[in-house]
Amino acid sequence: EAEVAQSPRYKITEKSQAVAFWCDPISGHATLYWYRQILGQGPELLVQFQDESVVDDSQLPKDRFSAERLKGVDSTLKIQPAELGDSAMYLCASSARTGGRIMNTEAFFGQGTRLTVV
Amino acid sequence: QKEVEQDPGPLSVPEGAIVSLNCTYSNSAFQYFMWYRQYSRKGPELLMYTYSSGNKEDGRFTAQVDKSSKYISLFIRDSQPSDSATYLCAMSAFAGGTSYGKLTFGQGTILTVHP
Numbered sequence: 001e002a003e004v005a006q007s008p009r010y011k012i013t014e015k016s017q018a019v020a021f022w023c024d025p026i027s028g029h030a031t032l033y034w035y036r037q038i039l040g041q042g043p044e045l046l047v048q049f050q051d052e053s054v055v056d057d058s059q060l061p062k063d064r065f066s067a068e069r070l071k072g073v074d075s076t077l078k079i080q081p082a083e084l085g086d087s088a089m090y091l092c093a094s095s096a097r098t099g100g101r102i103m104n105t106e107a108f109f110g111q112g113t114r115l116t117v118v
Numbered sequence: 119q120k121e122v123e124q125d126p127g128p129l130s131v132p133e134g135a136i137v138s139l140n141c142t143y144s145n146s147a148f149q150y151f152m153w154y155r156q157y158s159r160k161g162p163e164l165l166m167y168t169y170s171s172g173n174k175e176d177g178r179f180t181a182q183v184d185k186s187s188k189y190i191s192l193f194i195r196d197s198q199p200s201d202s203a204t205y206l207c208a209m210s211a212f213a214g215g216t217s218y219g220k221l222t223f224g225q226g227t228i229l230t231v232h233p
Contacts, residue, residue: 004161033221042124042206042223043162056220091161093221106152107208107221109161 002026004110006092012116018080021113025074025094033107034067034077035091043091049075082117089114121145124207124224133233137194141207141224144188148209148222151183153192156204156226165205166192197231204228 005024013019035043048056052072069075095107124141154162166181168174182191207224
């Protein structure tokens with residue numbers, strides 16, 4: 001069964017260090033999302049890609065966070081420098097596009113990367 | 119006020135009970151509605167997806183959407199201990215024009231089904 005792959009599953013980093021997360025969406029899925037989920041809360045969107053283009057990064061703290069999806073397939077989310085408040089689960093999700101028109105379809109999530117900043 | 123409101127619970131029920139989980143929303147542009155189940159330290163798993171008002175059934179799960187009241191529900195029949203998890207509602211607007219189908223989530227409801 002196709003699934004969204006994320007790595008690493010867990011990451012512990014010191015404050016002010018750089019950290020990166022990787023996501024490989026389900027094959028053929030044009031839309032890729034990065035969400036952050038703080039314990040006890042629902043996921044909140046950080047950035048959304050349509051193919052290789054960013055279509056929504058309004059909630060991404062751009063002074064320290066960056067995201068790329070160079071070939072429109074896998075994606076990397078980077079934090080530099082990490083802060084204590086960045087400790088959370090970082091979730092990647094993907095959804096398909098039907099034909100030549102952007103359609104909403106189901107979004108499927110990976111297992112997430114749990115980040116702890118110490 | 120958040121666009122999507124969900125009672126965080128926690129909700130505790132005996133095995134076999136019918137469970138009702140609910141979300142309200144304020145953005146009338148939302149057209150697509152999803153329910154996810156999330157086990158501890160795991161990613162959300164899609165349970166139900168619907169884009170029309172009314173009911174959609176899948177096994178023990180029924181999703182209900184009332185767009186006129188901006189209210190959605192998930193019913194679980196014959197609940198099992200394995201249903202114990204956090205349930206998240208999510209919704210999005212039509213992905214056309216300048217909208218790209220961003221998913222907006224509720225806070226999640228923690229459900230425990232005890233034997």
